[in-house]
Amino acid sequence: MSKTLIIIVGPTGIGKTSTAINIANSYNTEIISADSRQIFKELNIGTATPTSEELSQAKHHMIATHSIKDYYSAWEFEQDVMKLSIQLFDKHDTLVLTGGSMMYVDAVCKGIDDLPTIDEELRNSLKAQYEKEGIENIRRQLKKLDPEFYDIVDLKNHKRVIHAVEICLMTGKPYSSLRTNSIKKRPFNMIKIGLTMDRADLYERINLRVDKMFEAGLEDEVKRVYPLKELNSLNTVGYKELFAHYDGEYNFEKAIELIKRNSRRYAKKQLTWFKRDAEITWFNPSDIEEIKKHIEKQL
Structure with a gap:
């Protein structure tokens, strides 16, 4: 090179x-x-x-x-x-x-990692949920959708928690399965x-x-x-x-x-x-x- x-x-x-x-x-x-x-x-x-x-x-x-x-x-x-x-x-x-x-x-x-672009409607929906209810319900969603990532993510970082749920809902797969970290x-x-x-x-x-x-x-x-x-x-x-x-x-x-x-x-x-x-x-x-x-x- x-x-x-x-x-x-x-x-x-x-x-x-x-x-x-x-x-x-x-x-x-x-x-x-x-x-x-x-x-x-x-x-x-x-x-x-x-x-x-x-x-x-x-x-x-x-x-x-x-x-x-x-x-x-x-x-x-x-x-x-x-x-x-x-x-x-x-x-x-x-x-x-x-x-x-x-x-x-x-x-x-x-x-x-090559992750999908998030649908704007989904993003706005989760944002509205966070603003109305706080982060706790979204954390529970993440624990159900991707318990592996739930165990390692900073649960106080609402942006990362919400983004992980976005990916899970967009792809139908756990966010952790799409992260290669290579x-x-x-x-x-x-x-x-x-x-x-x-x-x-x-x-x-x-x-x-x-x-x-x-x-x-x-x-x-x-x-x-x-x-x-x-x-x-x-x-x-x-x-x-x-x-x-x-x-x-x-x-x-x-x-x-x-x-x-x-x-x-x-x-x-x-x-x-x-x-x-x-x-x-x-x-x-x-x-x-x-x-x-x-x-x-x-x-």
Whole structure:
């Protein structure tokens, strides 16, 4: 395989975008975003979508491609990126994939089981049931339809529980019987770069970035999508805290505090997830020349 995908991961606020642009320009290539919220065209400030200046420095893909009203998952992302990579590898020997959405990165690196598209009527029916009755009845359905998956799933994660029931009802088979968890072979090599830094420095960067988001107009952006707050695409840090503020749950200062706290918690979760992957080589984002030397050596 003569083609290589350079993957740059790390926690929120670490500097993945600037690193990816630097690397992409070094190889005169293009960038694929692996961010589950930057794909939505209505969300820019709160998702730290690359600025117009950054977008002009390197060609980016998978940014602002969908509406928050669209159903989109890691499985759809895998399909889209694999098709896109075929086109881009016709022009380039290397490509850069960057983002902090763990499942989206894994979807490209490892693949996701080929599961059926869920009928919209079924999805809406289960959603209505959850909103009316809570998760307990749906958990009972899962236990009856797929006791094996029931025993291993996080029962507090209502999205996973509901999705498993959707699959069971769509196919007539247990969800667990359709999950192979096998790693798919890819027609390209992969070089995995992780960005990290001292935890205190990272948290300071995250807090500062939240402040800058508010200066850039985060409140106005959130107010525009507030009428659609129940959408899954808006169940994300920076939006849900302000929604709760607008609903009268707490004051504005508390909302800012929670956005910063939840962003820090998400960063910790990202680092824990990515550090499970022994194929990732870790660098401080300031060590760009060392990163380039490592990539060159791997190539």
